[in-house]
Amino acid sequence: MTANNAAGHEDGGPGSSAAIVALTARVRGVVLVPGDAGYDEERSGFQTAFRQRPDVIVGAADAEDVRLAVEFARAQGLPVAVQATGHAPASAAPGGVLISTRRMTGVRVDPGARTAWAEAGARWERVVAESAPHGLAPLNGSAPHVGVVAYTLGGGLGLMAREFGYAADHVRAIEVVTADATLRHVTDESDADLFWALRGGRDNFGIVTSIEFDLFPVARVYGGSLIFDTDHVEAATAAWLAWTETVPEQVTSSISFIGLPDIEQVPPPLRGRHTATVKIVYTGEVADGERLVAPLRAVGPRLVDDLTDLAYADSHTIHNDPAHPHAYLGDNVLVRDLDPEALRAVYRIAGPDAPMMVVHEVRHLGGALSRQPAVPNAIGHRDARYIVRVVTMIDGADLDVARALQAEVQAVLKPLSLGRNLNFVYGDGVAPTPDQVAAMYDPDTRARLAELKATHDPTNLFSGNHNVTAPTTDGPSVPR
Template sequence: MSTLVPDSSSHDLPLAPGPRAQAASASAPPAPSAAVLEAALADLTGRVRGEVLLPGTPGYGQAVTPWNVAVPSTPVAVVAAATASDVVSAVRFADVHDLALEVRSTGHGALAHDRRSLLVHTGRLQELVINPVTRRARVGAGVRWQQVLDAAAAHGLGALAGSAPHVGVVGYLTGGGLSPVARTYGFGSDLVTAFEVVTGDGELRRATATENTSLFWALRGGKGALGIVTAVEFELLDVAEIYGGCLYFDGADAERVISAWRVWSASLPEQATTSLAVLRLPAMPAVPPPLAGRCTVAVRFAWVGDPADGARAAEPISTLAPPILGGLGVLPFNALGMIHADPVDPMPVHERSVLLRELPQDAVDTLLALAGPEADCPQVIVELRLLGGALARAPREPSAICHRDAAYAALTIGIAAPPIVEATTGHAAAVMAALDPWSGGISTPNLGASTDPAIVALKYDAATLARLATLTASYDPNARMVAADPVRAAAGLVQS
């Protein structure tokens, strides 16, 4: 049975590697033979409460396939963890047998790599506790946001979920988390009060504002670089319903709608959060016929407060042109996902994103030239999100989230599969380059997952990136965590 390692210092400094990690790092063992590894995995099977899944066995294929099926994954085995102790056993096993560590719950932010690895699947960690008195939640690493939204709604509460509530809670929070109501409440990570995490040295630790404080800082923005989160605790929202929805306009109205949205969005109070997307959705059963096989423009809107005030705030856009689908109205908070209506089924996707310091008309014209109705655009979605409001304020506890002064986020999402994958990636790069005068290439952890050190470096400021890299070296001295590789490479690139 594993126990939490206590905080050894009151200072915000990384912990020194423990004796076991120091001994392991003294001399890296050669990779074990297939026979030795097979016997070791059989032994591991008897030491975990979950399952150890091997290639060719039932469940392996499903476990290794991420939501983004464009990212290949072929680990030597999967540990489908049932407890935090299982995760500890898996991490220590990987260290002994010179394996890298992948982590997965849903796999929305999966990263490609070429290391020999063990995959730890946290989908069975399904703890979900709502405390309506303190308005806090504690959830296991396998829980998805819709589960939390529904459980909180039973008590008249909300949770700061993202636009796609079918994603995992942990991956979303460790990357910051941009909600459809983010301008009112800030980043999702700003509401986190505690993590329980197995760091790369195989120790189970609790990280809060007063315990393992440097780890707590890093986990809010560092994604999976610091270890495998087994549980997270966070504040809930005292809100049961919102005013909002989505209006879909014909692509022929794109120039008028986007230009008007630019001006309108800049005037909104922080009770309002909005985004806009140029859509080219394929003709398939899950796509409503008015949107299928054509260019359309979606304007999403959420208002926290009096619905009448929300309707008045939305009027300049809702009356701009005749919508071809959608509408605005009062929504129960646990229906938050209806605003964006993001796809649920796994698919091969390529994402790129940047943050914009401003959105002048020149930037809108640039985007229209590349993604408007007359453009040869292979992307399924080209999106702008209004930031600011609570997102721009410093959190109660400092975190690794950077660029809080950004005004907008731009995002492209396209199909990463033949025969259009090259067109998708090339066009996305062109969009990012064209927006560079207003972005400088900066971005945020959760949007546009990448292993490119140059892209990762711009998700953080230089001091934050250097500190994250230092902490990964302290908590993961043998560099087991695959998710830490891009951080370390980015820090090396900046230092060079």
């Protein structure tokens, strides 16, 4: 932070200059205010459409830096938000303190205990790489460049989710800085209520600096994609829905729909086509996997059929999620049941006739996802059998058009809707409303989270998130 910019924060303002200078002297990382070199880079993430606009950024180097940042925010009466990889910032509201954890990338694997420990800025690609030599795998999602902590504590719908459940179901311990600026080691034994709330309530209850979680003895999977051309989209959709009624829990799958431009960067079989792609992960034997997918192959010819035996370290190739930052708007609907007609209605909105590039996907849930783990948590809507996701690419497009498309999909699916999955609400630059937050949880879970929020963060210091309690003032009333 520069002296001139620090001087711009006069005593009594949103973070006095003296307090900022004192904070800068104490942290190992960086402290930045608007106008500083590096400020824009620090607040930027994977989502390029919306960026946080904080009064102060603390680029934390370790857990003590996080604690000091919370202590500073509490003393200055400033709300707190956190960002690691920046895939889904809760809002771009101005003001407050943003704690950036991207420098905190430590990962340790204990092959004997079949556990891993990861800091708040670690990404799944490193956990996968360090687990694989031991024949172990984490419950990571489809994109290896996603951060471990927010993904896990928001639920964590992984490649093997139907067999093993949500990633949050297998957290063993959490290091978190709470609203009193104390670093705590939280387990079910040490604080059952807070441990329950963090696994699903996420950063409403503190800034998590690291977690410990289970690994699983999976070295290889049978996986890949079956991609069908436009003429077979409807048949493939109906076949996949029927197929999901029959498959064992060792199968986790999805069907996605996308139109790709006719450009050189797109592989020739897919260039200029609107396709349906069934993506599959099966943890059993290859021969059994081949028998399981026979009904899907019977739909008709495939543009791509790359189902094969894969090292788990190569499982990211199944979804091939884009790794470059870009602008998008995304939302989802959790449903108990789904029929071809409902998907046809979504396809009419988000398919080839959509006003912009749209990816929409349906993931099969159920199995272990439907059951509470041995140590229950706050993950909502476990009775959902499918999740319907819609992501609109908004580079150069009208944001209002994208919002209208999302609203139209939500309206079509409303009769089937149970709510939303927290991790797939990508936000549109504003904080989620209380109604939107309520849709992420079962009513009893939402009520208990609100009670625990009142206990652990009564002034709503941690408000830059999917806030589980409606604010009573224009901002948090933080004791000085």
